[in-house]
Amino acid sequence: MLAFFQRYRELLLVVALLLLPLGTWVANAQRDRELSGFEKLCLAATSPVRDATAWLLGTVLDGWHTYVDLRRVREENEILREAVGELQFRLNELVEAERENERLRALVEFSAAERGRIVAAEVVGVSPSHRRSILVAKGERDGVEKGMPVFTAQGVVGKVIATYGGSAEVQLLVDASSAIAARVQRSRARLTVRGTGEDGALRLAHAHRTDDVLEGDVIVTAGTDGVFPKGLVIGRVGRIERRPYGMELEGEVIPAIDVAALEEVLIAIRKDGEEGPTAEASRMPWAPK
């Protein structure tokens, strides 16, 4: 008997291993599955492996998704940068157009208010020398002549000192050799405004120590120098120095225009027999013939 079991042990084992689960299954086929304590222990003991695997894969997937997201964000960022650049360019164009529009509108309004012919000229160059002058894109062909006043809606710019075919050189009021007959707008006191060679500063000249000039007073052209028409704004009085001695009053004038920011200017054209904006000045006895 023992020999039989020993001889057929494998066959018997397999049969037993087939019958045991088959019987268990048949007996429990219609019942709900309930895990035994041993089965629960097996699952609980190895559940950290499941958790660790889930964590590891989750971390890897998170990293991958983060990487993919970053790549997408990067691509999106590049697209947005391009869009922002384009929009910035467009915005800049609009701002430029708006400012140009404002300047031109001011020039048109100003020229309409003035008598005589006034031409607008674009600033196309700045003197490279020590002289403070600019080159404008209107010249002899446009009727521009030496000595004609140049200004903007904000105030006096200077005067034409040389003309060429299609351009003219304009001496700025800040040039050290510039001198403009002027008045204090409030008190009508007469004086001269001279350039200093510096952008933001002019100086008072020929003002009497007792003249009624106060800091902040607006200085306008007097129209008596044969160049500038009367009433153009030159600037505002800055610091004043009243010394107890001497005849003259010393002080500075802050120009109304920003000479460094000039882009367009107006030139008052004076033709023979035509009353231009400088007609009043040209009738003065000391006006150049």
Added chain:
Amino acid sequence: MGPQVSLSSQHRHRPLPHVRRAILGSLPVGAEPREGRRAWRALLWALIALLLFQIQAGLKLHLQQPYLRIDVAALVLFFVALELGAIEGALSAFAVGFVADLFVLGPPGLCAFLAVALWTGAHLVPPRAFRSGWLGPAALAFAFSAAFQLGILLIETAILPAAQAPGPTAWAAVVPVAALTAVAAIPFRSLLKRLDRAISGETFVRDR
């Protein structure tokens, strides 16, 4: 040679008829004296199956795709059928089936029965063609997986009410899962063979 029980290369190429019939009990008692002592290792293969099932459960938490799955039970059974002896293999197949039952959560015993039945079927057919190269083992793993899945699905469909029976997705997943299992079986077999050698310190070749 020590505890090495490996058959010679000559015997591997010419399997002895009595060895081929080992499972039917015609093998003289004591012909494989060491195999009985290796039976405890069924617990080891069951533990490996349990860990693999847990790993797969962890993976499935993130990979919800029903077709992206490896049939762990078939994978271990494939190794058990090819590499282990009759006693150790039968016990291991049962233990692996028992573990599969924990995760399938069907009626207890179903997977264990199927596992032992598959293992027995594999032993009754001379598996020499499935041992060499990569195509034979891969085909065997595919067949194991397909048969194991189909067995569970067929039985559950037969006994469960229609509402609880496996859906079309489960049926459709049989072939892709079996294919993935076949792909994974080749490196897995090599890995478990190394583990087998490392644990026992001997090479047992069930060459029939």
